[in-house]
Amino acid sequence: MQYPEPIAKLIDSYMKLPGIGEKTAIRLAFYTISMDQDDVVEFAKALVAAKKNLHYCSICGNITENDPCTICADKSRDQTKVIVVEQSKDVMTLEKMREYHGLYHVLHGVLSPIEGKGPEDINISSLLKRLQKNTELSEVIIATNATPEGEATAMYISRLVKPADIKVTRLAHGLAVGSDIEYADEMTLYKAIEGRQEI
């Protein structure tokens, strides 16, 4: 016996989402049927609206409703610093901290020879143009993830930007706040010792 067609289609759609396999998709699809009608309609509308109304900011590449995005358009922000991140959600994560008031630049990926991703596949050329155009910018803070690809991307950008006499920095690596030394991996401990600071 097959699933009734409407539920089979819904299962297929759920399975297109990352990290959702067949069993989870089936569970979600059946749950959807037991949901409130209004909630389901709202969910459907939110899907279409998010896809339709959100674009990438032409300056920083962040996801936004209006172009340029609210961060790029806000002239009260520190125009001398730009944090380079891999994804739009990293911008949101950093903004939650409420301690940084500079600009951002979203790469939408990292250099990855294995996946065949070169410099032209990520948002690097627009960063260079931005640095040329905006002479106020004096520091590029690279906040790519602490993965081999993230590190390689950081090094690549650093080599491109440094000759223009712009300061390039990288987020500190070390022990997470509240974490136990006992459970830290060797690389993290090594970075924590290497980056030790006087107190």
Next chain:
Amino acid sequence: MQYPEPIAKLIDSYMKLPGIGEKTAIRLAFYTISMDQDDVVEFAKALVAAKKNLHYCSICGNITENDPCTICADKSRDQTKVIVVEQSKDVMTLEKMREYHGLYHVLHGVLSPIEGKGPEDINISSLLKRLQKNTELSEVIIATNATPEGEATAMYISRLVKPADIKVTRLAHGLAVGSDIEYADEMTLYKAIEGRQEI
């Protein structure tokens, strides 16, 4: 900084699904924006269609497009047996086996004093009516889950049905096919020994 409104709404919708917390919802929402436009529209349509076009069968309580469902409407199926399950998806799971050709009855839950769920909150009364009306039915196979609530529900139904001189059976408990005795829990082993069969 807040998420742009369309994405915030989509995150809220994703968070209403079971087993999806804030972090996963954010990941899914951002993934949705990077999806193909057609896929997103199809997903939205599938959601609304599944909710709108699927109903519960008035006989067995299973999810269906037409009432009665294809199983209840199929007179070539064995009309003497009915398997009682907790959820519609259990029907699909049992049907995938292709070895059972009788009927089903979906309870939509189990008795759970902790959650305040009594016999009137699950689909039991319609099972009793069905047994009274359909005199051909001679065996009720209870396939609720092997949880305390599932067992209690099985016992409850058994006590109601047995006086009417209808055979009540329960799915066998024991070792899963392909499993190691080493990793079996005590209760499963106990049930496996208790239910041992001559070979």
